[in-house]
Amino acid sequence: MKSKSVSYILLISIFSMAACAQNTKTAAVEASTEQTPAIAMNINTDEFARLMQEKKDAIILDVRTNAEIAEGFIEGQTQLDFYDASFKDKLGALDKNKPIMVYCKSAGRSTQVLGMMSEMGFREVYNLEGGFEAWKAAGKTVTKN
Numbered sequence: 001m002k003s004k005s006v007s008y009i010l011l012i013s014i015f016s017m018a019a020c021a022q023n024t025k026t027a028a029v030e031a032s033t034e035q036t037p038a039i040a041m042n043i044n045t046d047e048f049a050r051l052m053q054e055k056k057d058a059i060i061l062d063v064r065t066n067a068e069i070a071e072g073f074i075e076g077q078t079q080l081d082f083y084d085a086s087f088k089d090k091l092g093a094l095d096k097n098k099p100i101m102v103y104c105k106s107a108g109r110s111t112q113v114l115g116m117m118s119e120m121g122f123r124e125v126y127n128l129e130g131g132f133e134a135w136k137a138a139g140k141t142v143t144k145n
Contacts, residue, residue: 103128
């Protein structure tokens with residue numbers, strides 16, 4: 001009889017521990033989901049142009065240098081020079097709830113920025129595949145000062 005009681009207690013303990021472990025795992029998944037952006041993706045020039053039209057509140061983020069921007073840029077862009085010492089601070093100051101559309105010369109730096117913004121908790125980030133060079137090659141509108 002004593003052995004059955006011990007067995008029941010042991011079974012109840014195991015089920016209780018399993019339930020607690022499952023709740024902890026669920027909470028961890030929910031917490032990590034909250035920190036992950038809803039959207040973080042590379043998109044082509046046509047999709048980038050389409051989203052610029054659809055998402056009027058989007059920030060078009062150009063992470064090139066001043067010298068690169070002098071050669072032309074996408075209308076309506078905001079510049080944050082990737083090589084600026086305070087780049088990450090300036091990046092972190094952007095509105096995390098607005099759609100961000102980022103590009104650089106050929107998508108090397110902007111791909112890094114996509115990862116940074118994902119880690120910082122930005123909700124919606126799009127990276128232009130091929131960067132500004134692909135934009136020009138596709139015959140998209142380029143603005144010059």
